[in-house]
Amino acid sequence: xxxxSADWLALREPHDLRARSGEIVSMVAASLDALPSxxxxxxxxxxxxxxxxxSPHLPVRQHWRLVDNDxxxxxxxxxxxLANHVTVAATPLDLNRDLETALxxxxxxxxxxxxxxxxxxxxxxxLVVEIAARSIxxxxxxxxxxxxxIAPGDPADxxxxxxxxxxxxxxxxxxxxxxxxxxxxxxxxxxxVGYIAAHRRSDWIIGPRDRDIQEAIFSGWADxxxxxxxxxxxxxxxxxxxxxxxAAGLSSLRVGHLDLLAAPIGKR
Ligand SMILES: C[S@@+](CC[C@H](N)C(=O)[O-])C[C@H]1O[C@@H](n2cnc3c(N)ncnc32)[C@H](O)[C@@H]1O
Numbered sequence: 001x002x003x004x005s006a007d008w009l010a011l012r013e014p015h016d017l018r019a020r021s022g023e024i025v026s027m028v029a030a031s032l033d034a035l036p037s038x039x040x041x042x043x044x045x046x047x048x049x050x051x052x053x054x055s056p057h058l059p060v061r062q063h064w065r066l067v068d069n070d071x072x073x074x075x076x077x078x079x080x081x082l083a084n085h086v087t088v089a090a091t092p093l094d095l096n097r098d099l100e101t102a103l104x105x106x107x108x109x110x111x112x113x114x115x116x117x118x119x120x121x122x123x124x125x126x127l128v129v130e131i132a133a134r135s136i137x138x139x140x141x142x143x144x145x146x147x148x149x150i151a152p153g154d155p156a157d158x159x160x161x162x163x164x165x166x167x168x169x170x171x172x173x174x175x176x177x178x179x180x181x182x183x184x185x186x187x188x189x190x191x192x193v194g195y196i197a198a199h200r201r202s203d204w205i206i207g208p209r210d211r212d213i214q215e216a217i218f219s220g221w222a223d224x225x226x227x228x229x230x231x232x233x234x235x236x237x238x239x240x241x242x243x244x245x246x247a248a249g250l251s252s253l254r255v256g257h258l259d260l261l262a263a264p265i266g267k268r
Contacts, residue, residue, distance in 0.1 A: 146180025
């Protein structure tokens with residue numbers, strides 16, 4: 001399952017929804033509650049997970065500009081059923097090249113989810129500058145922050161986790177990726193331009209019954225560890241032991257994420 005495939009996004013969405021910080025969502029809604037209608041831009045929207053998660057918490061008329069460079073995912077996002085007070089426009093853009101175009105036009109809120117760990121420090125700085133220049137609040141959910149806890153423990157877990165965190169920094173189309181450093185860099189970046197950055201943990205807490213997502217995560221991690229240089233036999237035997245724990249109904253996992261609301265002072 002690829003990192004951006006519709007199947008993977010569908011598998012992770014219920015876990016994302018459970019993990020999202022309700023406090024940050026409430027702060028996002030409060031930051032917008034004086035406005036009679038909303039123009040929202042969702043960067044790297046995938047199939048529309050942030051729209052589905054956030055729009056029910058915003059009681060006013062909303063128009064979402066959904067931006068992604070994957071036409072298949074955008075097509076699915078555009079086809080989703082919507083409440084009467086929500087409209088969407090799908091905008092195919094490469095955000096590495098055309099970030100400024102994506103932010104063009106009247107905008108009350110910029111959102112994204114599961115994107116910031118993929119981008120480079122340079123691109124993040126550009127995003128911060130462009131958003132601050134427009135004085136818009138920014139809601140970024142589910143930024144991976146490097147914390148992983150797996151139970152029951154296995155002697156190779158530490159090596160696998162280090163390999164995954166190294167793999168996270170490989171270029172994903174935006175220059176060298178921030179990976180686990182992204183959440184902190186985003187907070188600091190927005191604070192530097194005078195924004196208030198509220199953040200809360202939004203960890204995936206995945207239990208023994210969540211077998212499908214564990215299988216997908218662990219096999220993806222074994223591949224990633226192999227790509228970064230871990231001996232293939234070591235990664236394969238780790239995956240075999242993890243699969244035995246999953247099959248026995250014993251395996252659980254926490255993956256650390258952070259949700260962020262960055263708002264110009266006076267707008268939170
Ligand atoms: C991990 S997925 C997250 C999708 C969605 N936000 C969610 O939470 O389900 C990352 C998304 O970034 C998009 N993406 C990656 N590189 C991009 C680029 N250069 N321009 C626009 N979108 C990009 C992918 O197509 C994918 O939809």
